[in-house]
Amino acid sequence: MDVLGIDVGKNDLHAELLQGESSARKSVSNSEKGFAQLASWLHNRGVDELHVCLEATGVYSEAIAEFLADSGYIVSVVNPGQIKAFGKSELIRTKTDRVDAGVIARFCRATHPGPWKPASPEMRVFRALIRRRETLTNMIVQERNRLEAAATKEVQRSIKAVLKTLEDELAQVNKALDDHLKNHPDLRELIDKIDTIPGYGAVTAMKVVAETNGFRVCNSAKELVAYAGLNPSLYESGTIRRRGSISKIGNASLRKALYFAALAAASHSAYFRPFVVRLRAAGKRPKVIITALMRKLLVLAFTLFRTGRVFDAAYAA
Numbered sequence: 549m550d551v552l553g554i555d556v557g558k559n560d561l562h563a564e565l566l567q568g569e570s571s572a573r574k575s576v577s578n579s580e581k582g583f584a585q586l587a588s589w590l591h592n593r594g595v596d597e598l599h600v601c602l603e604a605t606g607v608y609s610e611a612i613a614e615f616l617a618d619s620g621y622i623v624s625v626v627n628p629g630q631i632k633a634f635g636k637s638e639l640i641r642t643k644t645d646r647v648d649a650g651v652i653a654r655f656c657r658a659t660h661p662g663p664w665k666p667a668s669p670e671m672r673v674f675r676a677l678i679r680r681r682e683t684l685t686n687m688i689v690q691e692r693n694r695l696e697a698a699a700t701k702e703v704q705r706s707i708k709a710v711l712k713t714l715e716d717e718l719a720q721v722n723k724a725l726d727d728h729l730k731n732h733p734d735l736r737e738l739i740d741k742i743d744t745i746p747g748y749g750a751v752t753a754m755k756v757v758a759e760t761n762g763f764r765v766c767n768s769a770k771e772l773v774a775y776a777g778l779n780p781s782l783y784e785s786g787t788i789r790r791r792g793s794i795s796k797i798g799n800a801s802l803r804k805a806l807y808f809a810a811l812a813a814a815s816h817s818a819y820f821r822p823f824v825v826r827l828r829a830a831g832k833r834p835k836v837i838i839t840a841l842m843r844k845l846l847v848l849a850f851t852l853f854r855t856g857r858v859f860d861a862a863y864a865a
Contacts, residue, residue: 553653601656747813810841
């Protein structure tokens with residue numbers, strides 16, 4: 549089987565194809581046009597069975613991964629830390645996009661990472677709407693802040709006009725989200741279950757479901773915590789062994805949603821209060837407590853998805 553390693557950037561994709569003992573390189577834009585050029589290049593090189601490997605880089609890697617999976621290829625989306633460690637094992641000292649693509653390809657050939665599970669068409673639409681909603685919400689907040697600082701009536705008029713447009717667009721996106729959930733009751737049911745967990749709200753539940761592909765992006769709670777970048781980093785050298793801060797190698801949008809849910813849970817949830825008190829008594833800093841709550845909230849949501857149950861406050865926090 550041929551192997552393709554792709555180094556994903558915001559604007560460009562750098563690929564290295566391994567076919568037996570030979571290799572070839574190709575660079576294209578990270579766009580639909582670039583995807584088509586890459587597919588044509590693979591076809592021209594006689595590629596049939598192909599294992600593609602790329603690093604998990606959030607929104608930048610999703611589109612190409614889905615395109616290649618839809619094309620019938622095996623796609624693996626791996627933690628960047630794994631690629632970095634593999635590169636060190638090869639004593640790679642040069643870091644360029646082309647070099648990184650080769651490292652990813654050789655990592656794929658050597659380790660045979662498991663296949664990535666692309667989101668369903670309905671989940672892709674849902675995820676896009678949720679992300680657009682957040683973008684519009686952020687833009688509205690920015691414009692409202694500008695309105696408060698506006699010094700002239702003409703500037704105020706301009707900002708109010710932009711705000712009206714943004715608010716109208718947000719209303720349209722909210723309606724599209726509502727219609728989408730009505731057409732997919734299983735998705736609506738999952739969001740409602742997650743919303744029963746203290747700290748979550750309907751919007752946070754939707755964000756978490758969207759960013760985890762309905763909790764199908766990972767096979768276990770441990771993998772999901774790592775996917776969110778909430779797993780602690782570990783340093784070992786000789787007799788020294790210490791746990792550091794969270795890795796942050798993961799889905800930043802998912803972490804952001806869980807962060808605000810954890811703040812709400814820490815401040816207002818009677819269910820989580822014993823857990824917070826216990827950590828405070830152990831001398832844990834506020835930031836550590838919030839991170840622990842983020843992990844617990846994510847694992848609880850994953851548990852409800854797996855069991856099909858709703859949240860029960862009788863469970864020990």
